[in-house]
Amino acid sequence: MRVALLLACVAAPLAGQSVRIRLENRVPAAAIPIIDSLVQVAGREGLPTEPLVGKALEGGAKHVVPALIVRAVETRLDQLRDARALLVRGGDAPPATPAEIATVSGALRRGLPPPVVERVVGALPSEPRESALHAIADLVAHRLDADSSATLVIAAIHAGLRGGRLLDVSHAVLEEQQRGRTWAESFVRVRDELPDVPAAPKPGEGTVQRARRPSSVSKAPTPL
Amino acid sequence: MNPIDPRIHQVLDGEIPREALPQDLRRVVERLESAAALLAAAPEGRSVAERVLARLRRPARSPVRRLAQWLTAPHPVTLRIRPVWSLALAATLVLLMLLPEERSVPVLGEHEGIAQFVARFPGAHSVQVVGSFNDWRTGTIPLEDRDGDGVWRAVVVLPAGAHEYMFVVDDERWVPDYSANRFVEDDFGRENSVLIVRPVKG
Amino acid sequence: MDVREGPSDAEVVARVLGGDREAFGLIVRRYESGLLRFATRVLGSRDAAADAVAESLVRAYRHLASCRDPTRLRTWLYRIVANRCKSHLARRATGDVSLDDVPPIADPADNEAALERVQQLAVVEQALATLSSEKREAFVLKHVEGMSYQEMAAVTGERIPTLKMRVHRAREALLKALEERS
Numbered sequence: 198m199r200v201a202l203l204l205a206c207v208a209a210p211l212a213g214q215s216v217r218i219r220l221e222n223r224v225p226a227a228a229i230p231i232i233d234s235l236v237q238v239a240g241r242e243g244l245p246t247e248p249l250v251g252k253a254l255e256g257g258a259k260h261v262v263p264a265l266i267v268r269a270v271e272t273r274l275d276q277l278r279d280a281r282a283l284l285v286r287g288g289d290a291p292p293a294t295p296a297e298i299a300t301v302s303g304a305l306r307r308g309l310p311p312p313v314v315e316r317v318v319g320a321l322p323s324e325p326r327e328s329a330l331h332a333i334a335d336l337v338a339h340r341l342d343a344d345s346s347a348t349l350v351i352a353a354i355h356a357g358l359r360g361g362r363l364l365d366v367s368h369a370v371l372e373e374q375q376r377g378r379t380w381a382e383s384f385v386r387v388r389d390e391l392p393d394v395p396a397a398p399k400p401g402e403g404t405v406q407r408a409r410r411p412s413s414v415s416k417a418p419t420p421l
Numbered sequence: 422m423n424p425i426d427p428r429i430h431q432v433l434d435g436e437i438p439r440e441a442l443p444q445d446l447r448r449v450v451e452r453l454e455s456a457a458a459l460l461a462a463a464p465e466g467r468s469v470a471e472r473v474l475a476r477l478r479r480p481a482r483s484p485v486r487r488l489a490q491w492l493t494a495p496h497p498v499t500l501r502i503r504p505v506w507s508l509a510l511a512a513t514l515v516l517l518m519l520l521p522e523e524r525s526v527p528v529l530g531e532h533e534g535i536a537q538f539v540a541r542f543p544g545a546h547s548v549q550v551v552g553s554f555n556d557w558r559t560g561t562i563p564l565e566d567r568d569g570d571g572v573w574r575a576v577v578v579l580p581a582g583a584h585e586y587m588f589v590v591d592d593e594r595w596v597p598d599y600s601a602n603r604f605v606e607d608d609f610g611r612e613n614s615v616l617i618v619r620p621v622k623g
Numbered sequence: 624m625d626v627r628e629g630p631s632d633a634e635v636v637a638r639v640l641g642g643d644r645e646a647f648g649l650i651v652r653r654y655e656s657g658l659l660r661f662a663t664r665v666l667g668s669r670d671a672a673a674d675a676v677a678e679s680l681v682r683a684y685r686h687l688a689s690c691r692d693p694t695r696l697r698t699w700l701y702r703i704v705a706n707r708c709k710s711h712l713a714r715r716a717t718g719d720v721s722l723d724d725v726p727p728i729a730d731p732a733d734n735e736a737a738l739e740r741v742q743q744l745a746v747v748e749q750a751l752a753t754l755s756s757e758k759r760e761a762f763v764l765k766h767v768e769g770m771s772y773q774e775m776a777a778v779t780g781e782r783i784p785t786l787k788m789r790v791h792r793a794r795e796a797l798l799k800a801l802e803e804r805s
Contacts, residue, residue: 209760219556223558224555226452232545250557251553252608254556254557254559255553255585255607255609256609257557258551258557258558258559259557259595259607259609259611261609268608269609272608273608275567280559291570303583306605306606307537307603307605307615322745324469327582331583331617334603335602335603335617337603338603338604339602339709339797340709342588351531359442361619361620364617364619371710374706374710375682375701375703375706375707375710376682376686376689376698376703377683377686377689377690377702377706379779379780380780380781381780382780390712397488397602397619398488398490399488399621400485400534400535400537400621401485401488403485404485404488404489404535404537404576405529405535405621407576408535408577408578409576409577409578410577410578411554411555411561411577411578412561424795425794425798429794430790430791430794431764433794434787434790439696449798452798452801453766453797453798455765456747456750456751456797456801457762457766457767459740459743459744459747459761459770460660460664460744460747460748460766460767461750461766461767461768466748467673467762468630469651469655469659469676469677469680470648470651470652471657472677473651473677473680473684474645474647474648474651476677476681477647477681477684478644501631505805599774610762617693
């Protein structure tokens, strides 16, 4: 972890250059120096910087006034710090990896209660939690209770499911529910069949062939 | 919330007779009953019988169509536009056959997936999608409405993971995708839609 | 307009499961009026309600074999529509019913009584729209669709005491909203 921090310190000034270039002409000039310094602070603290740059670009594209853009970036920075604190509380070795911090921060932003996120962190020590948190957020988005949703997804983790297969779990619950079962029945049915959860349909060859690769798409998704 | 006299609930739940109530409470019961009666008597709109039966007579949807609907529209918009849609699909296929070298079939990487955007903006001149995947830059992912029915679509390759996005209509109106399952506050007083792209090769 | 005459629900279900697809039309016509009314009240939009009911009926047809008790077909159909409405509301940015979405009542008869009725209905609809979706659903099932608490439990999957409490809270909220508008 010390090496990671050291690398972050060395990389921060270099990253700063490219951040300014990315922000120029896309974010009001008055906001750029402050955002730049916030990004550098995040880099020095070992936090992911891409969510901050993304938020600034979003504000610029939406023609938001500079003060509000800066405030939104500051809020994002605080959210990332909160996410790191949660990960460390949940058992991750400090200072936690930037990718996991971004994942957890995204889950908290989408309204998952911190204790629920902590349960998932604990259930998947030293493994990516992104899919598990998405699966729970999916169920919560349909107004299911966060605790029960977490219990089901954690049961799926204990049954050996990982990655995209965890998203199949939330998909299966929603499918069962759409067939006329109550939420409770849908939960029990999916839980009892674990780990045999039907896979959510994938795009067919025709769809893949129709798909266009947009000219300027980021190499990696900006974690929420 | 002001709790009302429990006897009102008892009457409405059929547990005690109406006559057991004093006049003023009886009026409250009548007020609720007349509200319910108004709601029950109001016309409920056109029958859906024909569109349901027409749908049942069609062969079952392919998994691709099911995915498209799952990802996008919560209701079968296609029912109303079926003939035109079929023509549009046929035209697209013909076009694809005639101009194969114009479009290169994307080779998907391990961490890439397909995102399908569908939105209904009748009368719009242009619709594009902007989001965390293209640094919120306009002009990179336009949606198309080839048959002019107001339903705009785009199928694109995106990195797997979570993305926030909005539609930009006619280069000026920013609109969330209301058919998305997930939303998140954008910290500027509005909400972004959230899309989870799964890796196709996962 | 419930079409209750003719073969029983169980008989129709048996015919459909036996391959008579068109017999499903009897079920649609028998229940669509109530289902549309229920969905319209919960969603606050006739277009959204029509979509939700149509989609639910198609799903009901596809999964008819999983309707364990065809004599309780009605509550099973309501449950599918209720679930569909919940998904629809969850997809919206807010769970509130948009009054802009509620179309005006078409062509009331040109007399004062009818016009007054339309105005009263508008007030009730506005008041109903202020309730949370759960309370709205509970009130409509109980008082507009006239269901017993037992039937409501079959539709929503909730326990009867929970539903009873919800209906009570819904009545109180509706009365308050009506008073504010009178």
